[in-house]
Amino acid sequence: MNILIKSATIIDSKSEFHNTTQDLLIENGVITEIANTIKNPKNYQEIAFENLHISQGWFDSSVCFGEPGFEERDTIANGLKTAAASGFTAVAMNAHTNPVIDSNSDITYVTSKAANNAVTLLPVGALTVCSKGDDLAELYDMNTAGAVAFYDYKKPIVNPNLMKIALQYASNFNGLVCSFPQENKIAGNGVVNEHITSTKLGLKGIPALAEELQVARDLFLLEYTGGKLHIPTISTVKSVELIREAKKKKLDITCSVAIHNLYFTDAVLTDFNTHFKVLPPLRTQTDVDALVEAVKDGTIDMVTSDHNPIDIEHKKIEFDYAAYGSIGLESAFGALQTVFTTKKTIDILTKGKTRFGLEATPINIGNKLNITLFNPDTKYTFSIKHIISKSKNAIFENETLKGNIYGIIANNKVSLNS
Numbered sequence: 001m002n003i004l005i006k007s008a009t010i011i012d013s014k015s016e017f018h019n020t021t022q023d024l025l026i027e028n029g030v031i032t033e034i035a036n037t038i039k040n041p042k043n044y045q046e047i048a049f050e051n052l053h054i055s056q057g058w059f060d061s062s063v064c065f066g067e068p069g070f071e072e073r074d075t076i077a078n079g080l081k082t083a084a085a086s087g088f089t090a091v092a093m094n095a096h097t098n099p100v101i102d103s104n105s106d107i108t109y110v111t112s113k114a115a116n117n118a119v120t121l122l123p124v125g126a127l128t129v130c131s132k133g134d135d136l137a138e139l140y141d142m143n144t145a146g147a148v149a150f151y152d153y154k155k156p157i158v159n160p161n162l163m164k165i166a167l168q169y170a171s172n173f174n175g176l177v178c179s180f181p182q183e184n185k186i187a188g189n190g191v192v193n194e195h196i197t198s199t200k201l202g203l204k205g206i207p208a209l210a211e212e213l214q215v216a217r218d219l220f221l222l223e224y225t226g227g228k229l230h231i232p233t234i235s236t237v238k239s240v241e242l243i244r245e246a247k248k249k250k251l252d253i254t255c256s257v258a259i260h261n262l263y264f265t266d267a268v269l270t271d272f273n274t275h276f277k278v279l280p281p282l283r284t285q286t287d288v289d290a291l292v293e294a295v296k297d298g299t300i301d302m303v304t305s306d307h308n309p310i311d312i313e314h315k316k317i318e319f320d321y322a323a324y325g326s327i328g329l330e331s332a333f334g335a336l337q338t339v340f341t342t343k344k345t346i347d348i349l350t351k352g353k354t355r356f357g358l359e360a361t362p363i364n365i366g367n368k369l370n371i372t373l374f375n376p377d378t379k380y381t382f383s384i385k386h387i388i389s390k391s392k393n394a395i396f397e398n399e400t401l402k403g404n405i406y407g408i409i410a411n412n413k414v415s416l417n418s
Contacts, residue, residue, distance in 0.1 A: 001029045001369075001412045004040050006048040008373070011055045011346045014362035024054075026369045029412035034365055047416070049406045051377055053342075056363065057089025057370040057410050058349035061256055061356060062232055063307040063329065064153065066390075068109070069098025073309040074390045076110060080119045082307075082388040085417050086329040087349070087372040089410035090120040092356050094153040095131060096308070102126035102137040107145035118413040122148040122356055127166060127177065131155050136166055143173055148356045149230065151178035154279055154324065156214055158184065160221060167227035176355065178230045179218045181239065182280065186210035191320055193281040197266040203319065206281050208236040215239045219246045222253060230355065231255040233306055235280035237290040244299045254355050255299075257291050258306040259328060259335050260395050264288075274315050274322035275395045278306070292339060295348065302352035305332040309391030326395035331382050333374065334401025342376040342403070373406035373416070380404070 005024040010017045023038035024031055040046060065079030066072070074082075076093075083091050093110065095101035101110060107123045114121035125142035129135045131152040139150055150170065157163045157179055170177050187210040192198050194205025215231060219242060222229045234240065234255050246253050258278070266282045276282060294300040305328030314323040336345040349372075353360050361370045380386075382396045407416035 001414065002027050002042070002044045003414065004038060004044045004046045005054070006046055007052060009053045010363050011053055011343065012363045013347070014056070014360070015364050017363065029368055031363065031365050031367055031369055049373065049375065051375045052406065053374050053376055054363065054371045055346045056350045056360060057408060058087050058372050059090045059353045059358065060088050060305050060307065060329065060332070061092050061302050061352050062094060062304040063091045064094050064096040064309065066309055067097065067113070072311050072390070076113045076121070078388070078390055080114060080117050080121065082329050083119045084408050084415040085388050085405065087333055087374060087405040087408060088119060088329065089370055089372065089408050090122060090353065090358055092122040092124050092148060094124050094151060095126040096153040100126045100131045102129055102131070104138060104141040104145040107142050107147050111146050118408055118410050118415040120358070120411065122358060124149045124151050124178070126150065127152045127157065128162070133158055133162070136162070136169065139170055139175055140173055143175055149176040149178050151232065152180065154180055156180045156182045156184060160217060163218060164221050164225055167221060167225040167229065171225070171227035174228065176228045176230055178232055179214070181211045181214045181218070181231050181234055183210045183213040186213060191277065191281070192269055193266040193283045195266055195284055197269055201269060201272070208238060208283065208287070211236050211280055212238040212242065215242050219243070219251065219253065222246070222251050223249065226252070228252045233258045233261070233280055233304065234300070235261045235283050235291070236287050240290050240294040240299055244294070247299065254301040256302045256304045256352070257295065257300050259303055259332055260306070260326060262288060262291055262295065262303065262339055263335055264395070272319045274317070274319055275326060275393055275397060277319060277322050277324055278326055278395065279324040296344070301355065303336065303348045305329050309389050310393045311391055315393045326393050327387065327389045327391060328395070330386055330388060331394065331396035331401060333403050333405060334380070334382060335396055335399070337376065337402040338400070370410045372408050374403060375406065376403045378402070378404050
């Protein structure tokens with residue numbers, strides 16, 4: 001791959017060219033020159049866009065693509081196309097499939113489906129067999145096949161002894177254990193946040209306590225066992241406080257929050273729109289404020305789109321029976337930019353790689369090119385025409401977002417939006 005990128009503003013705090021506008025010459029996929037102006041005597045492909053900005057390639061720590069088993073929701077091929085068009089050069093794909101990804105051969109299958117793509121797919125194996133929560137899955141075998149973490153997507157580990165053993169066992173090969181933060185017996189049959197809105201709508205609520213009890217339990221287990229723990233998609237004030245205290249104790253803990261939990265509150269649920277049915281549920285403004293502050297101060301390590309395509313048959317039905325989840329890759333950048341500055345948004349989108357075993361590659365001479373190309377300044381209303389996913393369950397539909405994506409260049413491949 002030989003290309004010349006013209007007049008790109010570099011947003012990369014790890015680069016010596018951070019906050020400058022430069023030309024970049026790339027030969028055989030490697031950055032060979034960065035300068036104010038570079039001529040093109042070899043007639044390489046030139047890439048130039050209005051108000052072009054570039055950063056290290058973006059990473060999402062939690063996406064679902066459906067395949068294998070739920071191809072009607074989306075496929076790996078289309079999911080990776082969606083990721084590329086949304087600015088992501090790497091995604092961690094959950095075992096939210098049928099059959100569940102819980103063996104060496106399953107990991108090999110999904111990585112082979114994603115081979116030779118501009119986007120790197122990092123497979124997350126199930127923590128327990130079939131994600132049923134009874135017995136540990138083949139963690140080491142999956143690790144040797146390329147699994148970057150182990151997670152029963154949106155399913156809490158009910159048995160604390162099983163979680164204890166998982167942390168102890170995975171520590172033998174530096175494995176990352178993920179634990180969904182919900183105590184099901186407290187959550188009961190709840191479908192939204194337990195608060196004023198749930199009472200007004202007559203919907204059963206999920207108390208913040210359901211999340212916080214599970215977070216507290218898992219942090220106690222981590223302190224006892226050691227190992228590496230990641231708590232995905234926290235949503236309450238108290239969860240933030242618990243994780244902040246655990247980090248002061250130097251525990252090996254990271255956590256994430258879903259973008260929609262930084263943007264919406266449960267007040268949007270007035271018309272029973274199932275696009276807003278997500279897990280953990282949308283909480284209160286107090287929770288949102290605490291989560292945003294925790295992202296800013298680093299208590300929350302990464303923000304995820306929590307991209308989860310759901311077919312219309314499981315989404316456009318009565319609220320109580322609708323499936324949880326929303327697509328989010330396509331709206332991730334635009335939504336984050338309504339909450340944070342561009343600089344902070346890029347910091348958020350490029351964090352978390354090393355936690356999931358992926359090397360970060362700054363925009364410096366001699367490094368392989370792995371970048372996202374974007375314009376941070378445009379505003380638009382997110383609609384179905386912006387959706388690339390096969391499923392259209394978009395929580396950000398009709399929201400005014402900021403910034404658009406030109407594409408990515410990664411893995412020695414150019415993937416630009418038309």
